[in-house]
Amino acid sequence: xxxxxxxxxxxxxxxxxxxxxxxxxxxxxxxxxxxxxxxxxxxxxxxxxxxxxxxxxxxxxxxxxxxxxxxxxxxxxxxxxxxxxxxxxxxxxxxxxxxxxxxxxxxxxxxxxxxxxxxxxxxxxxxxxxxxxxxxxxxxxxxxxxxxxxxxxxxxxxxxxxxxxxxxxxxxxxxxxxxxxxxxxxxxxxxxxxxxxxxxxxxxxxxxxxxxxxxxxxxxxxxxxxxxxxxxxxxxxxxxxxxxxxxxxxxxxxxxxxxxxxxxxxxxxxxxxxxxxxxxxxxxxxxxxxxxxxxxxxxxxxxxxxxxxxxxxxxxxxxxxxxxxxxxxxxxxxxxxxxxxxxxxxxxxxxxxxxxxxxxxxxxxxxxxxxxxxxxxxxxxxxxxxxxxxxxxxxxxxxxxxxxxxxxxxxxxxxxxxxxxxxxxxxxxxxxxxxxxxxxxxxxxxxxxxxxxxxxxxxxxxxxxxxxxxxxxxxxxxxxxxxxxxxxxxxxxxxxxxxxxxxxxxxxxxxxxxxxxxxxxxxxxxxxxxxxxxxxxxxxxxxxxxxxxxxxxxxxxxxxxxxxxxxxxxxxxxxxxxxxxxxxxxxxxxxxxxxxxxxxxxxxxxxxxxxxxxxxxxxxxxxxxxxxxxxxxxxxxxxxxxxxxxxxxxxxxx
Ligand code: K7E
Ligand code: CUA
Numbered sequence: 001x002x003x004x005x006x007x008x009x010x011x012x013x014x015x016x017x018x019x020x021x022x023x024x025x026x027x028x029x030x031x032x033x034x035x036x037x038x039x040x041x042x043x044x045x046x047x048x049x050x051x052x053x054x055x056x057x058x059x060x061x062x063x064x065x066x067x068x069x070x071x072x073x074x075x076x077x078x079x080x081x082x083x084x085x086x087x088x089x090x091x092x093x094x095x096x097x098x099x100x101x102x103x104x105x106x107x108x109x110x111x112x113x114x115x116x117x118x119x120x121x122x123x124x125x126x127x128x129x130x131x132x133x134x135x136x137x138x139x140x141x142x143x144x145x146x147x148x149x150x151x152x153x154x155x156x157x158x159x160x161x162x163x164x165x166x167x168x169x170x171x172x173x174x175x176x177x178x179x180x181x182x183x184x185x186x187x188x189x190x191x192x193x194x195x196x197x198x199x200x201x202x203x204x205x206x207x208x209x210x211x212x213x214x215x216x217x218x219x220x221x222x223x224x225x226x227x228x229x230x231x232x233x234x235x236x237x238x239x240x241x242x243x244x245x246x247x248x249x250x251x252x253x254x255x256x257x258x259x260x261x262x263x264x265x266x267x268x269x270x271x272x273x274x275x276x277x278x279x280x281x282x283x284x285x286x287x288x289x290x291x292x293x294x295x296x297x298x299x300x301x302x303x304x305x306x307x308x309x310x311x312x313x314x315x316x317x318x319x320x321x322x323x324x325x326x327x328x329x330x331x332x333x334x335x336x337x338x339x340x341x342x343x344x345x346x347x348x349x350x351x352x353x354x355x356x357x358x359x360x361x362x363x364x365x366x367x368x369x370x371x372x373x374x375x376x377x378x379x380x381x382x383x384x385x386x387x388x389x390x391x392x393x394x395x396x397x398x399x400x401x402x403x404x405x406x407x408x409x410x411x412x413x414x415x416x417x418x419x420x421x422x423x424x425x426x427x428x429x430x431x432x433x434x435x436x437x438x439x440x441x442x443x444x445x446x447x448x449x450x451x452x453x454x455x456x457x458x459x460x461x462x463x464x465x466x467x468x469x470x471x472x473x474x475x476x477x478x479x480x481x482x483x484x485x486x487x488x489x490x491x492x493x494x495x496x497x498x499x500x501x502x503x504x505x506x507x508x509x510x511x512x513x514x515x516x517x518x519x520x521x522x523x524x525x526x527x528x529x530x531x532x533x534x535x536x537x538x539x540x541x542x543x544x545x546x547x548x549x550x551x552x553x554x555x556x557x558x559x560x561x562x563x564x565x566x567x568x569x570x571x572x573x574x575x576x577x578x579x580x581x582x583x584x585x586x587x588x589x590x591x592x593x594x595x596x597x598x599x600x601x602x603x604x605x606x607x608x609x610x611x612x613x614x615x616x617x618x619x620x621x622x623x624x625x626x627x628x629x630x631x632x633x634x635x636x637x638x639x640x641x642x643x644x645x646x647x648x649x650x651x652x653x654x
Contacts, residue, residue: 037489038489038490038491041489041491042071042072042480042492043071044068044070049508049512050068050069050071050073050508051069051070051454051507051508052068052069052070052452052454052506052508053067053068053069053075053505053506053507053508054067054068054069054442054444054457054503054504054505055067055114055116055128055503055505056114056459056496056500057111057112057113057114057501057502057503058077058080058111058497058498058499059110059111059112059498059499059500059501060110060498061077061498061499062079062080062081062082062109062110062111062132062498063079063080063082063111063497063498064078064111064114064128064130065078065496065498065500066146067494067496068508069444069455069457069480070455070480072478072493072494076146077497078141078147078148079148080109080111080130080132080139080141080148080151081108081109081110081132081139082107082108082109083099083107083108083595085595085596087597087598088594088596088597088605088607089148090107091594091595091607092594092597092605092607093571093605093606093607093608094295094301094302094526094606095302097302097303097304098148098295099151099293100291101135101153101290102153102290102291102306109133109137110132110133111133111501112163112502113163113164113165113228113502114128114129114164114503114504115129115164115165115447116128116129116143116504117166117170117211118167118168118169119169120169120449121168121169121233121237121450122445122448122449122450123448123450123506124170124510125143125510125511126142127141127142127143127170127211128141128504129141129166130164131160131161131164131175132151132160133159133160133161134159134160135153136153136154136155136157136158136159136160136175136177137151137152137154137160138152138154138160138164138173138175138204138213139164140173140206140211140213142211142297143511143514144515144516145297145516146515147295148295149211149295149297150211150212150213150293150294151291151292152204152213152214152290152291152293153290153291153292154202155218155288155289155290155310156181156183156184156198156200156202156218156220156286156310156312157175157176157181157200157202158178158179158181159177159178160175160176160178161176161177161178161227161228162175162177162178162201162226162228162243163175163176163229165230165231165447166206166231167237168231168233168449170206171205171206172203172204172205172216172271173206174201174202174203174204174229175201176226176229176242177200177226178225178226178227179225180193180197180199180224180249181197181198182196182197182198183197183198183200183220183312184286184287193223193249193251194249194251195223195249196223197223197249198220198222198223199220199221199222199224199225199226199244200219201218201219201221201226201242201267201269202217202218202219203215203216203217203271203274203275204216212294213292215307215311216275217274217275217278217311218310218311218313219312219313219315219322220312220313220314221267221315221322222249222374222375222377223249224244224245224246224247224264225245225246226244226267227242227244227245227333228242228332229243229334230334230335230336230343230447232340232358233336233338233340233448234338234339234340234341234449235339235340235341235358236336236340236343237340238273239270239271239272239358240269240271241266241268241334241336242266242267242269242334243264243265243266243331243332243333243345243346244264244265244266245330245332247261247264258330259329259330259349262329263327263328263329264327264329264330264331265324265326265327265374266325266327266331266334266343266356267322267323267324267325268322268324268325268343269321269322270320270321270322273318273320273321274313274318274321277313277317277318278311278313282313282317282318283312283313284312284313285310285312286309286310286311287308287309288307288309288310289306289307289308290306290307290310291305291306291307292304292307293305298523298524298525299525299526299527300519300524300526300603300604300605301526315375315377316375316377323361323365323377323378323379324374324377324378324380325345326371326380326381327345327354327356327382328345328349328350328354329347329349329350330347330348330349331345331347331348332346332347332348332397332399333345333346333398333399333400334346335399335400335401335408335447336447337408337423338402338404338448338449338450340358341357341359341387342355342356342357342358342387342424343356343357343358343361343387344400344408344410346398346399346400346410348396348398348413349396350397351391351392351393351394351395352389352391352392353389353390353392353397353400353410354382354386354389355388355389355390356385356387357385357387360385360386360387361385363384364381364384364385365378365380369381369384388424388426389426390408390410390419390421390428391426392412392419392421392428392431393428394415394417394419394431395413395414395415396412396413397410397411397412397413398410398411398412398438398439398440399411399439399440399441399502401441401443401446401451401456402423402443402446402451402453403443403446403451404450404451404452404453405453406424407420407422407429408420408421408422408423409421409441409446409488411434411438411440411441411458412438413437413461416433416434416436416438417431417432417433417434418431418434418441418481419431420483420488429486430486430487430488432481432488432490434458434460435463435464435466435477435493436462436463436464437460437461437462438460438461439459439460439461439501440501440502440503441456441458441459442456442457442459442502442503442504443455443456443483443505444505444506444507445506446505452505452507453483453484454482454483455481455482455483455491456480456481456483456488457479457481457503457505458478458479459478459496459501459502460476460477460479461476461499463475463476463477463495466493467493467495475495475496475497476495477493477495478496478500479491479492480492480494517581517582518579518581518600518601518602519600519601519602519603520602521575521577521602523602524575524602526573526575526604528546528548528606529573529575530548530549530557530573530575530604531575535548536548536549536550536557536558536651537649538558538561538647538649539647540563540647543567543568543569544568544569544570544571545563545564545568545569545570545571545647546570546571546573547570547571547573547649548573549575550574550575550576550577551574551575551576551577551587551621551632552576552577552585553578553585553625553632554621554625554626554628554631554632555631555632556587556632556634557651558634558651559633559634559649559650560634560636560637561635561636561647561650562636562637562646562647562648563639563645563647563648564611564636564637564647565611565638565639565640565643565645566611566612566614566638566639566640567641568611569609569610570608570609570610570611570636571606571607572597572606572608573604573605573606574599574604574605574606575603575604576599576600576601576602576603576604577601577602578601578602579601579602581601583625584600584601584623585598585599585621585623587599587605587607587621588619588620588622589607589636590617590619591609591612592609593609593610594608594609596622598623611636611638613638614638615637616635616636616637616638617635617636618633618634618635618636619633619634619636620632620633621633
């Protein structure tokens with residue numbers, strides 16, 4: 001109670017300080033002088049649940065975090081591209097293949113842009129996709145298990161940043177390269193970049209039933225940097241828009257050399273046209289080598305397939321498929337409004353936002369009004385495609401999202417604010433500071449046909465004084481605004497994990513009821529599962545020892561094992577026999593060069609241990625599972641390599 005009162009005071013204080021007045025809605029509070037409308041709006045009482053899920057990318061954590069809105073409470077960190085000892089992801093034998101690439105095992109990445117699957121341009125809550133920037137990969141995460149189910153590597157790509165955005169019916173998830181590179185990769189002088197490097201924009205088809213991804217084609221674009229992307233929707237469905245910078249094709253000191261041109265481009269890609277071309281046998285198959293990793297929910301096991309070929313398309317072979325829209329000045333984000341008519345280029349070195357009109361673009365294309373070409377790709381005239389300009393007075397626009405009332409919200413990194421403006425009249429309606437230096441913002445459904453415009457969350461790059469200091473390294477900070485009224489109202493600050501770039505939000509009721517509770521033991525198809533008591537055993541195969549073990553409150557079967565020798569490779573295959581929601585058990589072996597495993601009810605996981613020292617070594621359960629959790633333990637006796645002690649084990653009771 002004391003804590004709660006303190007919390008309210010703190011909220012009240014910050015709300016007063018930042019908005020300048022307390023009860024701006026005139027909504028009288030039941031708690032008298034102690035509460036503010038801001039505090040009430042984010043307060044989710046004990047036992048109550050949030051209205052929205054928010055999925056935030058982890059940036060350099062490589063993962064995805066799940067938050068509740070409006071409370072800002074973090075529910076889960078979903079490991080995606082990084083090994084994660086909390087669950088054993090990337091450490092267990094079943095999940096190690098998820099992190100395989102053509103470079104071998106890469107247990108980390110830099111994740112920026114989550115995007116939730118859509119049907120008819122509306123969120124459908126099946127999957128969420130996430131990009132790995134560094135070693136180009138796209139992941140698909142199930143929104144029933146909240147686990148990573150698939151990761152596909154993107155060949156010919158480097159800095160997979162204009163990713164992972166999806167089309168209106170999740171036909172494709174798109175992966176665009178940030179860095180152009182030699183294609184195929186080869187040993188060549190860097191100063192021969194211009195004209196020789198290529199920028200691959202990959203379109204990955206998504207199987208509508210299982211979500212499995214496959215690279216349908218790669219469009220081999222000129223050697224620019226492809227920064228961000230968004231799909232067309234409604235009338236512009238069938239098109240995809242990518243921002244570019246460094247159209248100068250500079251290869252050093254880009255800070256200066258890539259800002260020479262007054263305008264860079266937004267590339268407009270008619271993917272339907274290219275799809276048709278490819279379906280009719282167009283494109284060139286190119287040798288490639290990339291990993292496709294799929295996690296099977298029935299066997300709880302991932303497998304890696306190395307793929308050897310990719311279909312490439314030269315844009316000049318498909319007339320009418322690609323155009324360039326001049327956009328000032330080194331644009332970063334590109335965002336499409338819910339109607340699909342307006343394409344907003346956020347020129348990070350300009351003060352104004354240039355809004356392109358899709359219908360004007362089509363008219364200019366039909367009239368063939370071009371202003372030259374670049375590498376055979378027609379350039380449209382800036383004035384012909386300009387739908388409007390937002391003169392906001394802000395500096396450094398990065399990203400825009402939309403509400404369901406025809407308003408847009410743009411973040412300004414340099415002036416550290418979020419600006420609300422009217423789509424169509426370009427009139428600035430409101431502006432609020434952010435703390436500090438905002439990157440993306442997120443409105444649930446705010447990049448779909450159907451935004452849920454109640455809250456906006458901004459994700460900031462700099463934290464400084466927002467929280468108690470924690471040494472030089474601070475977590476990043478997000479702010480949540482109520483955007484349901486005419487003016488935005490700052491409600492709350494909350495720390496985020498890693499560096500969230502973009503995020504995706506969805507109404508809680510679209511996911512909560514589908515969330516999986518347990519894995520059914522009778523559906524467990526793991527080849528090493530222990531389903532019946534007689535399957536608990538230990539087997540030696542040469543110098544491999546396989547321990548088939550079950551776990552239930554509060555013991556392991558078997559628990560004591562003898563006959564293991566130094567130099568053996570010991571595999572633990574462990575099945576959790578619980579069939580109750582939220583009763584995981586853990587497993588940790590002393591001296592093992594991996595992490596613990598956290599095993600969900602009905603699930604089987606394996607880990608490997610190479611004992612290096614003679615002795616009797618304990619293992620134990622890492623998750624406090626019952627009053628007798630501390631009793632959930634066992635021993636393994638490790639004998640010298642040349643010992644002749646037979647394998648034996650106890651099944652309890654002896
Ligand atoms: Cu602007 Cu990677 Cu989308 Cu960071 S990106 S903010
Ligand atoms: Cu099982 Cu603790």
